[in-house]
Amino acid sequence: MRADLSLYLVTDPGLCEAHGLVETVMAAVRGGVTLVQLRDKHASDAELVPLARRLKTMLAGTGVPLVINDRLEVALASGADGLHIGQDDGEVADARAALGPDALLGLSVQTREQLARLDASRLDYLGLGPVFATPSKHDHAAPLGFAGLAELVAASPLPTVAIGGLKAEHARDVFRAGAEGLAVISAICGTPDPEAAARAFPRR
Ligand SMILES: Cc1ncc(COP(=O)(O)OP(=O)(O)O)c(N)n1
Numbered sequence: 001m002r003a004d005l006s007l008y009l010v011t012d013p014g015l016c017e018a019h020g021l022v023e024t025v026m027a028a029v030r031g032g033v034t035l036v037q038l039r040d041k042h043a044s045d046a047e048l049v050p051l052a053r054r055l056k057t058m059l060a061g062t063g064v065p066l067v068i069n070d071r072l073e074v075a076l077a078s079g080a081d082g083l084h085i086g087q088d089d090g091e092v093a094d095a096r097a098a099l100g101p102d103a104l105l106g107l108s109v110q111t112r113e114q115l116a117r118l119d120a121s122r123l124d125y126l127g128l129g130p131v132f133a134t135p136s137k138h139d140h141a142a143p144l145g146f147a148g149l150a151e152l153v154a155a156s157p158l159p160t161v162a163i164g165g166l167k168a169e170h171a172r173d174v175f176r177a178g179a180e181g182l183a184v185i186s187a188i189c190g191t192p193d194p195e196a197a198a199r200a201f202p203r204r
Pocket residue numbers: 008010037039069070084085086087088089106107108109126127128129137161163183
């Protein structure tokens with residue numbers, strides 16, 4: 001599945017708490033977010049499935065797909081549009097086999113070595129990062145900077161979205177590095193006005 005990666009919102013339960021997670025997502029979509037990832041490292045699958053279903057219902061008619069972070073079972077049970085996995089989140093082939101050919105499947109990549117061994121035929125896009133160090137992910141890899149990002153983008157066989165410490169003022173540099181878009185948590189979720197925060201991102 002081909003997705004618009006321009007402005008990719010990754011949710012965080014703590015940072016989205018102020019306005020409510022669903023309300024934050026919908027405000028961000030009104031502001032121009034093109035893809036939403038439900039990411040909660042602590043909730044159980046049983047807690048995430050109804051939340052994912054609610055988000056999917058709310059996003060109906062907007063054209064904005066919903067992907068689930070890490071949890072294949074949640075993606076399958078909720079009817080989400082896809083899944084985003086990292087290097088240690090299971091096999092791409094297994095995820096693709098379970099999700100079917102039409103689902104959106106993304107993989108996180110931090111290094112050239114990971115790029116060289118991935119199976120592009122089963123993936124739709126790559127998340128490249130972190131561009132900068134960020135408190136939103138405690139176990140992130142070494143920051144790439146824009147030069148490191150550009151190197152990975154140039155070697156990528158798939159569309160890419162940059163992630164990690166990105167704000168609206170970084171959009172031009174991200175596009176110059178060749179990525180299709182920016183994935184963000186705190187630049188939208190942690191703000192007083194998520195719609196305005198999303199709107200502030202320049203488009204490619
Ligand atoms: C768009 C996007 N890119 C990268 C990541 C990071 O995934 P991962 O390395 O599996 O880390 P966690 O998010 O699971 O902590 C992402 N979630 N989204």
